[in-house]
Amino acid sequence: MNASFSRTAAVAVVGLAVLGLGTAVPATAAPAPAPYAGYTGSPAEAKANRAFFDAVLKSVAEKRAAHPDSAAAVTVVYDASRAPTFSAQISRSAQIWNSAVSNVKLQSGSSSNADFSYREGNDSRGSYASTDGHGSGYVFLDYAQNRQYDSTRVTAHETGHVLGLPDHYSGPCSELMSGGGPGPSCTNSQPDANERARVNQLWANGLAAALDKALSKS
Numbered sequence: 001m002n003a004s005f006s007r008t009a010a011v012a013v014v015g016l017a018v019l020g021l022g023t024a025v026p027a028t029a030a031p032a033p034a035p036y037a038g039y040t041g042s043p044a045e046a047k048a049n050r051a052f053f054d055a056v057l058k059s060v061a062e063k064r065a066a067h068p069d070s071a072a073a074v075t076v077v078y079d080a081s082r083a084p085t086f087s088a089q090i091s092r093s094a095q096i097w098n099s100a101v102s103n104v105k106l107q108s109g110s111s112s113n114a115d116f117s118y119r120e121g122n123d124s125r126g127s128y129a130s131t132d133g134h135g136s137g138y139v140f141l142d143y144a145q146n147r148q149y150d151s152t153r154v155t156a157h158e159t160g161h162v163l164g165l166p167d168h169y170s171g172p173c174s175e176l177m178s179g180g181g182p183g184p185s186c187t188n189s190q191p192d193a194n195e196r197a198r199v200n201q202l203w204a205n206g207l208a209a210a211l212d213k214a215l216s217k218s
Helices: 043-066 083-101 141-148 151-162 193-217
Strands: 075-082 105-108 116-121 126-133 137-142
Touching: 043 116, 043 126, 043 137, 043 151, 043 193, 075 151, 083 105, 083 116, 083 137, 083 151, 083 193, 105 137, 116 151, 126 151, 137 141, 137 151
Parallel strands: 075 105, 075 116, 116 137
Antiparallel strands: 126 137
16 A cells, blocks of 8 residues: 555555644544554555556546547546545645646546545554555545544645655655654645646656557557
8 A cells, every 4th residue: 555644664554644634633632543653654655656646647648548639738537425524625635736736637526537536434554545456546534543633734645646746754844745744733735846846747747658658559
């Protein structure tokens, strides 16, 4: 699985662990469970995040190859039907990224035409982005984790993996992809200038290469 907000290689979670649902944790609440603390990332998580991005890129490229006369704008379609609890955060994270970058846009759709999906539930590893083993990507949002961390930051962070960004837990709160590194007090849900530029670059060059590959198979 991909880890975004994940803790360590031993936990092997993807990275939404740091972002919570936006629900404040009472002052008397017990300390966060071990799986959510001390985010450092791992080679396995980095590999999973890359596989997730590649799956989304491949899906978009194949659809564009099948319809070469479509609009120039690159659109990534997501299905949020399996994560109803987080519908507001998912919508907000799409708005954040759509306002931040120009070479790719996120758009809500159905399971029949989505390039990736969001899911929700309970997982001791926290939230993460992953692939299902069949070439499709999904973002999993964990209930407990999202009660401890800002949920919009979590969702926007995980969506950053959809767009190709790796984790950088040692970064400051101003970096969206620092995930849970800065701690639960960090609520920033906006990518910084470097993150925005990197996404634009990936979707200009990466999509071109994926499209060439898809067209060669058609």
